[in-house]
Amino acid sequence: MHYVTSKSILSSKNGMNLYRGCTHGCIYCDSRSGVYGMDHKFEDIEVKRNSIELLKKELIKRPKAMIGTGSMCDPYIPLEKHLQYVRKSLELIYRYGFGFTCITKSDLILRDLELLKKINEKSKVVVQMTLTTADENLCRILEPNVCTTKRRVEVLSILKESGIPTVVWLCPILPYINDTEDNIKRLLGYCIEADVRGIICFEMGLTLRDGSRQYFYEKLDEHFPGLKKRYVDEFGRDYAIPSPENTKLMEIFRDVTSKNGIMNDSGEIFEYLSEFPQKSHQSKLV
Numbered sequence: 001m002h003y004v005t006s007k008s009i010l011s012s013k014n015g016m017n018l019y020r021g022c023t024h025g026c027i028y029c030d031s032r033s034g035v036y037g038m039d040h041k042f043e044d045i046e047v048k049r050n051s052i053e054l055l056k057k058e059l060i061k062r063p064k065a066m067i068g069t070g071s072m073c074d075p076y077i078p079l080e081k082h083l084q085y086v087r088k089s090l091e092l093i094y095r096y097g098f099g100f101t102c103i104t105k106s107d108l109i110l111r112d113l114e115l116l117k118k119i120n121e122k123s124k125v126v127v128q129m130t131l132t133t134a135d136e137n138l139c140r141i142l143e144p145n146v147c148t149t150k151r152r153v154e155v156l157s158i159l160k161e162s163g164i165p166t167v168v169w170l171c172p173i174l175p176y177i178n179d180t181e182d183n184i185k186r187l188l189g190y191c192i193e194a195d196v197r198g199i200i201c202f203e204m205g206l207t208l209r210d211g212s213r214q215y216f217y218e219k220l221d222e223h224f225p226g227l228k229k230r231y232v233d234e235f236g237r238d239y240a241i242p243s244p245e246n247t248k249l250m251e252i253f254r255d256v257t258s259k260n261g262i263m264n265d266s267g268e269i270f271e272y273l274s275e276f277p278q279k280s281h282q283s284k285l286v
Contacts, residue, residue: 001079002044009054010062013274016055016069016083020046023077024105025145027219028172029070032045034211052088059096065235065276066124067093069102075144080108090115099124099276103169107147107155115161120164126197126278127159134186141223142178149158149208151188156194165197167269170253172206175234176227177242181252188256198263198272203241204249213237 010016021042022031032042040046048054067089071076075086086102089278093100100119102109109116109127116125129152133139137149156166161280168191173179184204187222191199208216220228235241243249263272 001047003039003047003049006048006054007114008058009048009051010058012065014062014065014067015071016067016089017072017095018048018069018075018089019041019073019077019079022073023079023145024074024143026105026143028206028216029143030137030207030212032212032215033209035209036072037068044068045077047083047085051085051090053090056092059092059098064097064099064123066101066126066274068101068273070128074104074106075102076104076106076108078145078255081111082277087112088108090119094122101126101128101273103130104151104182105130105143105146106153110155113158116164117162120125124275125168126165127156127166127275128169128200130171130252131153131187131190132172132174134183134190135178137202138178141219142174147197149187153190153194156190156196158269160195163229166194166269167198167200167254167273168196170199171199173204173243173249174206175241175243176230177224179245179249181245181249184249184252185256188253191262192256196262198270199257199271200251200263200266201253202266203242204246204253205240207239208241209239210233216221 020038021040021044022029023043023045045224080086094115100116117123120209131149131152134149134224135146136150136241156180159166193216217228238272262267
C-alpha cells in the first residue's frame with residue numbers, strides 16, 4: 001500500500017474511488033487494463049490520504065444525490081478493515097443527507113450494515129454485488145481472495161431482511177468456463193431467493209484489453225491448461241469475447257427475470273441506481 005494526495009474525490013457524476021488497486025485477485029479484472037493509467041502494481045493499493053477531508057468539502061457544496069463507488073475497484077478490500085475510509089465516508093454521506101450505492105464482492109460490507117440502514121431510512125442505499133459462478137470450487141479460482149458465491153448470497157439475503165435493495169452484476173461469464181445453462185439457472189435462482197431488485201447482464205462473455213488480457217491468460221495456463229490457445233485461436237486480440245452460448249443463455253436470463261419481476265434492462269437499472277429520492281423525513285443539517 002502507498003499514500004497519495006488527491007485534488008478531488010468525487011467525479012462529475014458523483015463517483016468515488018477511495019482506493020486504486022485491489023487484492024481480491026479476480027482473474028478477469030478489467031481494472032488491470034493499461035487504459036486506466038495505473039502506474040503502480042495493481043496489488044499495491046493506492047490510498048488517497050486526504051479523501052475524507054475532500055469528501056466533506058464536496059458534500060457540503062453539492063446538491064443531494066447518490067454517491068457511488070466500486071466501478072473501478074472494490075471498496076471493501078481487506079485494507080478497509082483497518083483504514084475504514086469507506087465507513088468514514090458513509091458517516092459523512094449520512095450526516096449530509098446523500099444516498100449511497102456500491103459494487104462489491106465482499107461480506108465486509110456487513111460491518112457497516114447498521115450505518116447503511118440509517119442512510120437508507122434517511123435517503124437511499126442500493127448494494128450491488130457481483131455473482132459469476134454457483135460452483136464454490138470454481139469461485140475460489142476465479143475470485144480467490146474474497147468470499148465465495150455462497151457467502152455473497154447470504155449477504156444479499158441479510159440486506160433484504162434489513163430493507164436494503166440489491167442489484168446483482170451477472171458478469172463476466174467466461175467462455176468454456178462458467179457459461180453453462182446450469183450455472184446461469186442456479187445463479188438466477190439465488191437472485192430470486194434473495195429478492196434482488198435487478199440484474200445487470202449486458203451479454204454472456206467478457207472483455208479483454210492489454211494489461212488484463214496478459215494476467216487472465218497467465219491464470220488460464222495455471223488453472224485451465226490448453227484453454228489459452230483456444231481463446232487466442234478463436235478470439236485473437238478482440239476486446240469483446242462473447243460466449244458461444246450467448247444467445248441461449250441470454251434467452252434464459254430474460255425469461256427467468258421477466259417471469260419473476262426482476263429488472264433486466266441495464267438502462268432502467270442504472271436510472272434506478274442514480275435516482276435520488278426526496279423523503280419527507282430527511283433531517284435538516286445544522
